[in-house]
Amino acid sequence: MNERHPASKIFSAALAAALAVGPTPLWAQMNARAVSAPAVTAVPGAAGAASLAAPAANVGLTPTLAAPGSVLPTPSLSGLSIVAANVPVAAAPAAAAALSGSIAGPAAQAAVGPAAAAVETVTVAGKPVPNAFINGTSPYNKPPAKGLSAVLGAITKSLSFGRTSAMFTGGAVGFRPEEAAPQDRDGVRLDPKPSLPQQTESPGLSWDKVQLPGVQPRRTLLQRFGITASPAGPVALPGNPTDAAGVESALRRLIQATPSEYGGVASAQLATVIAHRVAGQSGLADTIYVNFKQLHNGVTVDGTFLGFTVKIIDGKAVVIGSSANLFPWLDVDTFGRFDDRAILERAATRLGHTTASPDDFNDQGVKLMHLEGQWRAVRLMMSKAKTLVAAVDINTGQTFAWDARHSLNVSGNVSGRAIADGPIESGVPSPMAVGHVEIVASNGRKYFADYEGRFTVEGEGDAPVKLTVKLSGRYAAVSDQERKDLVVTVTAKPGEELRVVFNPAGKDENALAQMNAYIHTTAVHEFLTKHGISLTTLDKPMPVKVNIDDECNAYYTPYSPSLNFFKSSARCANSSYNDVAQHEYGHALDDAAHGGIKNGGLSEAIGDMLAMMLTGQPIIGRGFLKGGNPDYIRTGENKYQYRSRDEVHAQGQAGGGFVWKLRKSFVAALGEVEGVALTNALILPAILASNRDIPAFINSVLLRDIGADGVAPHYQQIAAAAAAHGIKVAEPKPGQIAPTGGYVQAENWWSPIISGLWSAWQTAAQVMSGPRNAPADDKPASGRWDI
16 A cells, blocks of 8 residues: 555645544554664663663664554654654654654653653653653553544544454464354354554554665765764674574674664563574575564563574675564563463363363463453463363453464375375375385384385394384374274385385275375475475474364464364365465464464465465365366466455465466576576575565565675566565665665555545444444454465
8 A cells, every 4th residue: 555645644644633632643553664764763661761862873773663563654754753863852843743743652752852851751652651651661551432532533443444463373274264254163252363452552663674785875965964874784793603593692692782773672582483594596695584582571472573584695694684573661460360270260161161171271371462452461271172272361360262273265115095186076096105104113113204105114033023004204193083094004024025005995085185184294394394494393293184074174273283174065175185285384384483473464375375386386276166166265376456454365365476476487587497496495485584464575585585796686577576466666776774675555545545534434433323232242253264
């Protein structure tokens, strides 16, 4: 959405002034995305307001106060009231302070006006807050607004144009969207899933920053007079570490030495999600991705991240990009008032368990989550029987529940008959290797086959050895929900070549579903490992459930990761086949790389792009819908135009379409082998970066393409594939400090205004008409992540 259009800004400014008497000024909700951080210094935590009066000392990575998951303020607006480098606080114009007083958050508010440091209260997102808040004390809670304030607040909220980013760590990732999102399941009323807070609820820090190698650009006239920050080059990590562990340690030292540059969160309060090196392929430089998540008193803060992209250039580790969603001012009791038994009883009651037995749940421990408008320390209890999550507030006892499933939006050898490509009904069973499967000998020893299904068993003299083989191995463990698990038992004799064959007839749907699930799940892991993507979380058996007594879907579950596939029906094929399994594994990859699925649209795109790269064709879920026209779920050959407020599966079309179109352009220019190799080398590592949405992912692809000279040789192809889905990227220049993307959504500038006004009118009418005659537990639906 082109929210930077002058007409859009004028309109927004007028509305902001008109609604200033309301509880939530418009500028707290409506921020145009600017991926380059303005030349400001935000001093969080104990640094306090007093230090803001001095000139900004560091201008390299200057975080911008903004609501995580939403958009950053435009440089032109935030630059008016937040102190630019080398400009004293007293110089900030009063008019500008009035305009952007709701954007910046506590630290920036303290900087507005010459006497800011002396006042007892400051305004944070339109609310008076004790000045002690600046120094790290508790966030505020406000009573519900009434009357005119409620109406104005509802209008303002509607004018946010849907920019509330859900944290999908607790939702279900599905293969296809449901016709109607359920409000209950198995007799349990569902609550809304955790979501990132609005800035008016909890101020945070958010940025996307790129620092490219190459010749430094000439300083602008404003930079020469010190009005804006002078450009700073990429950060070379001291000690020249070139391995992932060394880079992670160096980054922690860098964060500890310059905390204000990286959000004011101490290194000790950051947990490492991944530190992974991807070797340079197809002419690209080696890249190391390091992702952290924020801790509060040692407890994970859900939805947070601090990610770095580091390239090895001329033997040096150079930080060329970072991004973050952080909440430095949290003040939540993480010790709680309830013991284990009380928490278990509340979880059991909320999820309808007849007993409060620990055996009924997978205890996921304590996390900080944003639920019903505030941060809470909750104990997550996942029902084994219902795949529902109960989140028990350890301080109040209040318990929330939501669906935990992530669904698809749609010498010897071991082999078996399975469907290599496409659904069971239309495919032809053929012999396929059963790789990495576990083999248990009668003497108690265990062995694993290699990826080609080959294995060697140690005998005991001339005595035969009995072997038992199930569809369980290094990277997948299949369980059939109809209780017909495939098991092969054979006797091996010394000197004989042994063949272990699953499903020799190859016609039964139940058996084919089990074979497909194991073979294709293992194949995805092998594909990722081959391309340098090896994550500890995925290097263990993934539970895979097949022939579930349901129809028309498949899903992935977080917390206790698993892939789940449904039986066939009159409407849909059995969902255990390659397209679907590859998509679902994409959710698992996203979850493992980032410590939780942060953006639903991007996660759907990752699933689709993984399936397209593995199958070499653009259609996801071929033949899934029996008799449908079309009979598939999605295709990379789509013309969808990206909008951040759309449903997640719709958004995913932009990411999948971008990858497919980029692959086509590379193949056309370089040939099949080189074109596919370049696509894989660019796309797969970019998934590991801390990407907040699909445009950010495209920006990471561009970063992956940049060489030691600061130039992206494949920029034209990347820009064209992005533009096909309404996403613009700017060409990187050597030494450029601003993010390469500068990405904006290519929508008509008037579209968000019209839709926002219509939504505001409807919301205001609802508020003025009074409360609905609905039960007290009437909650928004929490739908699953479906195909």
